[in-house]
Amino acid sequence: MQFDYESLPWYRKIHWVNALFLIGTPLGAAIFTPLYIHHHGFGWQAAVLFLGYCSFSSMSITAGYHRYFAHRSYDCHPAVKFLYLMFGAAAFQGSALQWCTDHRRHHSFVDTDKDPHNIREGFIYAHVGWLFFKEHPRYHNRYVPDLAKDPMVQWQHKYFVPIAIVMGFGFPTFVGFLMGNAGAGLVFGGLLRVVATNHSTFLINSLAHTLGTRPYNESQTARDSVVMAVLAYGEGYHNFHHQFASDYRNGIRWYHWDPTKWLIRLMSLFGFTYGLKSAAPSEILKAKMRADQLRLEKQGVPSERLTAMKTRVEEAQQRWRELKEDYRRLRRNVQIQSQEKLLHLKADIRVAKLEFKMAWRQWCAYRRILRGLPAIA
Ligand SMILES: [Zn+2]
Ligand SMILES: [Zn+2]
Structure with missing residues (x-):
């Protein structure tokens, strides 16, 4: 007899790889960051590597994984797409294919049992708890038929682990080495940055569904907040985003803090991005x-x-x-x-x-x- 997940809604399998990673990286950062500072001090290289690579990998998630792959809110040059896949992998949030499966499901079933990080199951669950459990097989690669046909996306999905390790830890260590400080690259550009990037994205699933106003739709939990926009590279106007998901902007006014929108616009001036969609x-x-x-x-x-x-x-x-x-x-x-x-x-x-x-x-x-x-x- 086939096992019926539906009849046992409380049953969930632990995703051990995710669990170890999500506990291990903050723990490692909490141990190795002060240890490194104690022995080598905190130089400009550490600050540049941390802030610079935070921006690079986080914006590959916001502009790439989110607004390009998941919502198709604009089109871009294949070179930009490749960079999104490489630096997006450095954020250690899964392949673009997996990320978009979860995210499109979130938009389709927000605040219900089918929402992968349903805020109604609690702040911690929506923030990180949901990642400790394996995805139900019925959702595997659903909602992403367009991406499943894309050879570049498939390639990143297939080799995600080696790409993530090379881009997430190898690349910042190498840049640190070129700057004369490989250790700072590994600790600040690698370990601490992975934790910061992860939790900046996770806040969109937790805090952006808890804190702020709902000017466009009060029937769902997504909210607009400047605090969230600052913490997540412009992804804080989440009530607007849930209402107009295919808009390449999240902050629609020129003064809204949305670096992701500015990056997409800036690239469009050079022809790297085009066909930018915005709601009427x-x-x-x-x-x-x-x-x-x-x-x-x-x-x-x-x-x-x-x-x-x-x-x-x-x-x-x-x-x-x-x-x-x-x-x-x-x-x-x-x-x-x-x-x-x-x-x-x-x-x-x-x-x-x-x-x-x-x-x-x-x-x-x-x-x-x-x-x-x-x-x-
Ligand atoms: Zn949301
Ligand atoms: Zn979205």
Whole structure:
């Protein structure tokens, strides 16, 4: 008779390799880092190797494993893809194939039993506990048919362990050697950096589902927080990310701390990344107002009033957008370009912008209720 995992939801097999690694690396770092500092001091090489390689390997996870492989939020040059796979392996978070299987499952089944790091099972479980157990065979390589066909991804998956050891420990030791300090490379660029990189990513599964606000969708636990954005190279705007997963950005405003977005944008200037996907501003606004409306209705604001205001904002935004598009089209077409018509359109755009701003201000006046303030009608 075949063993039925489904009938025994409490049954889980321990993943001994993961368990030993996840306990061994912080323990090793806690022993060897102070020991190294005691004997050799803490020089600039150690700081550069730690911070530099932290950024390299963590951003190969955020820009590579996460936003490129898991969400396909942009396309990139094969050389960039190769570097993502090499430096992503240095983070010791599994192959891109395995990582994306887990991550796509997380997005599809967030906060349910099928979510591999379901936050409802506790902070520690979502942070690191889930990695101590073997994946259920039914999820093996599911959700990643596109990646399973990719020979470069398959190659990294097949040789993951040797690649991870060479890139995770060999490479920083070699760079340390070139800088005149191989030991600093091994301890700070290798061991301590692996622990920091791991827990920076793990925080996205735990803290980003616990701390912060939910401006786009309150029905799931993912949250937006600047603290998380700083700790995880821009991955802290997690409520937005769960709502618009195929957007290459996590922080949508220019001032949002999102180094991963800036890296992808910077590479696009040189043609290394292209086809960057971003959600339509109208859709982002709609999601934000939908979430606001649900919260305001709970505070007793009549649904009809909110729906009328929301429609006014959406219509004003649409008119503004359409006029801007008309203007652009007319300017492009030099043959039938008419200076007078362009001027009229410009004036119409200004009026439409003003109307949108007024409608939005009215909405924001009601949002004051959410902060415990009276609405300004
Ligand atoms: Zn999440
Ligand atoms: Zn994601």
